[in-house]
Amino acid sequence: MSKYVNETIKKIAPSGIRKFFDLANQMEDVVSLGVGEPDFETPWHIRQEAIYAIEHGYTFYTSNRGLDALRQEICKYYQRRFSLSYNWKEEVIVTVGASEGIDLTFRTILNPQDEVILLQPSYVAYEPLVTLAGGVSKIIELKEEHQFKLLPEQLEAAITDKTKILFLNFPSNPTGGIMTYEDYKALIPIIKKHDLLVLSDEIYAELSYDQTFVSIASFEEIKNQVIILNGFSKAYAMTGWRLGYLLAPRDIVTHMIKIHQYGIMCPSTISQYAAVEALKYGDNDCKMHKDSFEARRNFLVNNLNRIGLTCHMPQGAFYVFPSIKNTGLSSEEFAERLLQEQRVAVVPGSAFGTCGQGYIRISYAYSLNQLKEAIKRMERFMQQFNL
Ligand SMILES: Cc1ncc(COP(=O)(O)O)c(C=O)c1O
Structure with a gap:
């Protein structure tokens, strides 16, 4: 039936983020740090x-x-x-x-x-x-x-x-x-x-x-x-x-x-x-959300650097974008193996453009407990690279 579909639409690829997370959703016990959505309920x-x-x-x-x-x-x-x-x-x-x-x-x-x-x-x-x-x-x-x-x-x-x-x-x-x-x-x-x-x-x-x-x-x-x-x-x-x-x-x-x-x-x-x-x-709500995200950012950046993933300090939003170049893996390989071996879902940097190759995106719109668990698993994952 695709003969009916507009030619421009046919050429557009579905979002690289969604594709990856559909896979993660089918697995048990996954710590998912993929989606750019605050974990707070609306005030x-x-x-x-x-x-x-x-x-x-x-x-x-x-x-x-x-x-x-x-x-x-x-x-x-x-x-x-x-x-x-x-x-x-x-x-x-x-x-x-x-x-x-x-x-x-x-x-x-x-x-x-x-x-x-x-x-x-x-x-x-x-x-x-x-x-x-x-x-x-x-x-x-x-x-x-x-x-x-x-x-x-x-x-x-x-x-x-x-x-x-x-x-x-x-x-x-x-x-x-x-x-x-x-x-x-x-x-x-x-x-x-x-x-x-x-x-x-x-x-x-x-x-x-x-x-x-x-x-x-x-x-x-x-x-x-x-x-x-x-x-x-x-x-x-x-x-x-x-x-x-x-x-x-x-x-x-x-x-x-x-x-x-x-x-x-x-x-x-x-x-x-x-x-x-x-x-x-809602000004106070924004401030509370921001303070909480800032604490999570600090935790994540310090720990990613500690376990060997060099990471610039993001100044805003709720994402970190560490380099994974020193592992020798592509962004996709890194994300897929991290998911399969340690059940942590992150997004390959290449989903955000070809120059994102060599990076992964981690969202910290997740609780500190989830971030701590993710770091524990990622530390285990990183040990195989002897960095
Ligand atoms: C940079 C940026 N712009 C726009 C949006 C879309 O936001 P909205 O929920 O307001 O449509 C997002 C959502 O992730 C985003 O990250």
């Missing part, structure tokens, strides 16, 4: 607001752009946390997770063959979504020795006369890399010179550990060339609520809303009421 006061919404019959469509109250809170939040000002009536769309925001943006902006600069290793959805929107991905490989930051010379070298979008994700999934104010400052003249549209996936903004998070939209001279993508999944432990948002210049939002309106209408009304509560009263 109770947020869940209560959703229950309240159901009890009071707030079960109708909202406006296509999202609840007024939610869009107002989103703008207050960006002002309060990052000193960025957006107009809630014209510059916000509430989306089905950051995921819809990413897809919506590519589909609104890209003409066939337009180029999008992607930084790899990167979140697995970006490249397929560029392809599905008819664009062409131009990959910049970020290096461990640069703490997985984007350097101005790398950006300049990747730009052609077809380049339209620069896609950023800091703190990064999978590397945990971040960009400081100074790091961004060096990119601004290039972005201006080539008139690039910048998409900034800021879903891990609240999970920045040693440095304060900086949005690239803070640079006034390019703010009207930036689209911010964010959501509630990570910082508020709300993955299953499927809620995110984007902040963009009014003239772009006017066109985005057409795709959203016809394809989605609006995200779940109940989730939107819960998200208002999260933004109004």
Whole structure:
């Protein structure tokens, strides 16, 4: 029956993460450190607001752009946390997770063959979504020795006369890399010179550990060339609520809303009421989640280095990206053997782009007890390499 299926879709490979974890799910006694999903339940006061919404019959469509109250809170939040000002009536769309925001943006902006600069290793959805929107991905490989930051010379070298979008994700999934104010400052003249549209996936903004998070939209001279993508999944432990948002210049939002309106209408009304509560009263929850992730990060990085897996200190998100090059195995071999021999599931770095070869991604969105058990097993696994 595949003769009916669109040719572009046929060529897209399924996510390397899912494939691997389907295998892990069929095995017993596996410590799985694969999925990028907080282990916390959504804070109770947020869940209560959703229950309240159901009890009071707030079960109708909202406006296509999202609840007024939610869009107002989103703008207050960006002002309060990052000193960025957006107009809630014209510059916000509430989306089905950051995921819809990413897809919506590519589909609104890209003409066939337009180029999008992607930084790899990167979140697995970006490249397929560029392809599905008819664009062409131009990959910049970020290096461990640069703490997985984007350097101005790398950006300049990747730009052609077809380049339209620069896609950023800091703190990064999978590397945990971040960009400081100074790091961004060096990119601004290039972005201006080539008139690039910048998409900034800021879903891990609240999970920045040693440095304060900086949005690239803070640079006034390019703010009207930036689209911010964010959501509630990570910082508020709300993955299953499927809620995110984007902040963009009014003239772009006017066109985005057409795709959203016809394809989605609006995200779940109940989730939107819960998200208002999260933004109004959830700062402490974010802080608690962040503190807990930071303790787990420190534990994991110290212990990975101790057992022979060199690991740069991730500055944000909830992933570590250690090198496994000294074992002589490929990322896939390492992940498969670790699973078969010690029942620990991690993701091969190559799932995040070819330059992820020689690395694995470990998520620390798991309890300290699980991380301790994983380290015990990984230490046994590493003994065979005599490092
Ligand atoms: C970098 C990044 N962006 C976006 C998403 C999607 O998030 P959401 O649940 O808001 O759709 C993820 C999820 O893992 C992610 O890691």
